[in-house]
Amino acid sequence: MYFLEAEDVVKQFSGHLALNKVSIQVPPGKIFGLLGPNGAGKTTLLRIINRITAPDSGSIRFNGLESKPEDVFRIGYMPEERGLYKKMKVGEQAIYLARLKGLSYPEAKKRLTKWFDKFEITSWWNRKLEELSKGMQQKIQFIITVIHEPELLIFDEPFSGFDPVNADRVKQEILELKYLGHTIIFSTHNMASVEEICDGIALIDRSKVVLSGEVNEIRNRFKSNILNVSLRWEGGIFSIDSNYYTVLSAKAQAGEIKMRIRKNPGAGNSEIITELSGAHEIMSFAEELPSMNDIFINTVSGTNSTQI
């Protein structure tokens, strides 16, 4: 059972098709990355999930049930275009937004007090938002997104506009939320973070899902039979010829040789290991998986070229 399913979602704006039969499946308790170049339709899909806009056709289901207006209380959404009332006091503002998410006044106050204590920002309660630095404002933004303890958290480009320190903090917070049992969807361009924290992804390009699945499965699917091998070597003759593989590059340094090799068709890892270990001591042996960045670029430019 998936926590959230989008099935054949179509959204047409005057002039262009923003989403063309887009389907995604997000399992509960996982982090799901929504990838894609600018203008691919990611934000539109997130807005449809948040019921900000309605799809022309297709459906959104929570736990198998058709999405209904009350479902917005189960979602915490941090949009890409984010901000708060600059002239409003931080505490007052947080309570207001929490109440709009369906919390009662005392409950909102209680939870906010807890969060403000946790982030050690209680002294900001009566300050105006505009007096705070951008990083501080992001903390408030984050609290407001999670205050009603939604089952599903959606972050649209959570790392944009952050310095590396704050981007890392957001990443840690997202991981902690996963640990607490929340399901998380986020859209991003930051491929390194995808490899690090996403369980599953969907890559949207030109209004369509062009690639989806679990991150490890996808990387395996795209692997190109390249191995990185490091062997102990005390000098002397070193033979690199083999029937099992072709050497792409080799470098000798300080008692070891690092090789990048491509397996020949039909060759298995254990055969290569047996052959190598007969001659040298193997220090490391790793199959090179393509980075998400490469997969992203290959997939997107690939579809581009087929369309051209």
Added chain:
Amino acid sequence: MNKIGIIIRREYLRRVSKKSFLLVTFLMPFMVAALVFVPLWLSSIRSDEVKTVAVMDTTGKYVSLFEDTGNFRFINSDKSLNDYRNSDNKEIFAFLNITGDLLQNPKAATLYSEKQIPGELSRLVNQTLERVLEEEKLTSFNIPNLREIINESKVDFSVQTIKWGADGSENTSSAMVASVLGMIFTLVVYMFIVAYGSMVMQGVMEEKTNRIVELMISSVRPFDLMMGKIIGIAFVGLTQLFLWGIMTSALVAGGTFLLGGGATDTSNVQQGMSMAQGGMLMQPGVNMAAMQEVNEWLGIIHSINFVEIGIFFILYFIGGYLLYAAIFAAIGSAINQQEDSNQFIAPVMVFMVFALYAGIYSIDNPDGPLAFWCSMIPFTSPVVMMVRLPYDVPVWELLVSVALLFATALAITWLSAKIYRVGILMYGKKPSIKEMIKWVKY
């Protein structure tokens, strides 16, 4: 509390607790009162200095007629004008030179001074001489009892205006009172719509430029957000209006009392009222003419149906505000910067200013075609109908006009909500009006 209630509450409390709101609300009545009373007060101040006027009367007939007043002292002088002119004189402020019989030669009297001659002095001189000359002229006709005849024939006339009621009763009406009331209502409605309409626009733009709007509409419907803002700001305006009403009337009453001029009038009115209610028992010594005047005023005030006017005033007020606030909200949602707003506000303001002028010109002819049509068209009716209200507009006209206004306000709100829904999420370039129309169809 549902969401729209939470939004209304925030929009209201945030604005009402602002320092600028409190300042404007509490200072404005003082400013209005100051505008009314300061000139009155200044003109009532007399300067302490008594100015000396030298009268050089070669005929000797007129000099004794000038009596000293609080500001001017007249002295008889036998020096000639040139003596004064050449001597270094500081004590005498002005010189009245009379060189001959004024009945024969009206130009024989001249007033000289080294300074600007105040109107009060020339008026005083004119009045004094006029009275004497008139008297002299009358005597020169040699008709017995002429003075008495003239006094007898003096008539003070002011036509009485009476409006026939539907039930055949007669009401004393006053066009003056009605037009002043109408003008006040018109200006209040106009100012309220412009000031608070643009406040709605500012609020919408604030949410958009602060980038909070997407967060908001992930928890509330755009329509609730827009209506919450419009209604919340309406309450701000009503609060301000209510406070102004109370404070202005208190200040005017207080000011009138302090100046003393109106104090006797007020007691007259009170006396008159108690008399009218108390079985018409005439107290000895009460000035009958004053009583009659008071009763006339009471009649005029009674002839104006304040309950009806009040109800319709509030209806037009709300309808007009809703109509324009919805338009302003749509504009605010469509633009990204303050600078872009002018292009869209200009056409709206043309309507408003046209309405104001139509209202002003309707005062002279409140039942004419301009007044009639402009009080039917919903974009002008809230302003123009205010002028007509004190003049007893036929009920069917009022009902049709109010119905039209509210139907249009609802339609515009519906249209604006559609533009708003799309507009608030649009960043980047300024949309054209054509694009905004397209958004309605989304």
